[in-house]
Amino acid sequence: MMLGKFLNKTFPKDDCMEWTGALYKSGYAQFWHEGKKQRGHRVVYRLKNGPIAEGLVIRHSCDNRKCINPKHLLIGTQKENMQDAKERRRFRNQKKTECKHGHAFSSQNTSYDKKGKRVCKTCARLYMRKRNGYNGFRKSKTDSSQFPGVSFEARQNKWSARIKIDGKLKRLGMFKTEIEAINKIKEKK
Numbered sequence: 001m002m003l004g005k006f007l008n009k010t011f012p013k014d015d016c017m018e019w020t021g022a023l024y025k026s027g028y029a030q031f032w033h034e035g036k037k038q039r040g041h042r043v044v045y046r047l048k049n050g051p052i053a054e055g056l057v058i059r060h061s062c063d064n065r066k067c068i069n070p071k072h073l074l075i076g077t078q079k080e081n082m083q084d085a086k087e088r089r090r091f092r093n094q095k096k097t098e099c100k101h102g103h104a105f106s107s108q109n110t111s112y113d114k115k116g117k118r119v120c121k122t123c124a125r126l127y128m129r130k131r132n133g134y135n136g137f138r139k140s141k142t143d144s145s146q147f148p149g150v151s152f153e154a155r156q157n158k159w160s161a162r163i164k165i166d167g168k169l170k171r172l173g174m175f176k177t178e179i180e181a182i183n184k185i186k187e188k189k
Contacts, residue, residue: 006031006044007068016067027065044068045075057081063088099123150181161185 010017019029019040029040045058048070059081062072098104099120109121149162159181161172175181
C-alpha cells in the first residue's frame with residue numbers, strides 16, 4: 001500500500017494529521033496492513049523510512065496518539081519514550097496536584113519510592129503511625145524504660161521484658177505494665 005493512500009484517511013489538526021479510521025482503545029490509529037491489525041504510526045514510519053529494528057518504538061513528537069504525520073514520528077527506545085512522557089507530563093498521575101486524601105504534592109510533602117512513584121509524606125507518616133500502633137501518647141514505636149531490658153511495644157500496646165542469659169537474648173514475655181515487666185526481669189536474675 002502506498003503512503004499517500006494511507007494519509008488520505010487523515011484530518012488536519014494544527015500541525016498533525018489525525019487518523020479518521022478505526023482506533024485502538026488506547027487512542028492509537030488502527031490499520032489493517034499486510035494481513036494483520038497494526039498501529040498506524042508504526043505502519044507510516046515503516047512505509048516512509050523502512051523497517052523498525054527490534055526493541056525500538058516509534059514516538060510522537062506531538063504527543064497526539066491519533067497523529068500519523070511522518071514528520072512527527074521519531075524512532076527510539078522505550079526508555080527514551082518514558083523520559084519524554086515524564087518531561088512533558090503526559091502521565092495521568094503526574095498532572096495531579098494532590099494525593100487521594102487531599103494533601104498537596106508540594107516539594108516539602110512529596111518523596112519518591114524506588115520505582116520513581118510519587119509518595120505523599122503526610123499519608124506515609126499516618127500509615128506508619130497506624131501500622132505501628134501509635135495511640136497519641138507514645139513518642140515513637142519503641143519507648144524504653146529506665147530499667148535495662150524493658151521497653152514498650154506500641155504495636156501490642158504492652159511492655160516487653162528481655163534478659164541476656166549465657167550471652168543470648170531471651171524474651172521473657174509481654175506485660176500490661178512496666179512494673180510487671182521489671183519484676184519479671186528481677187525474678188529471673
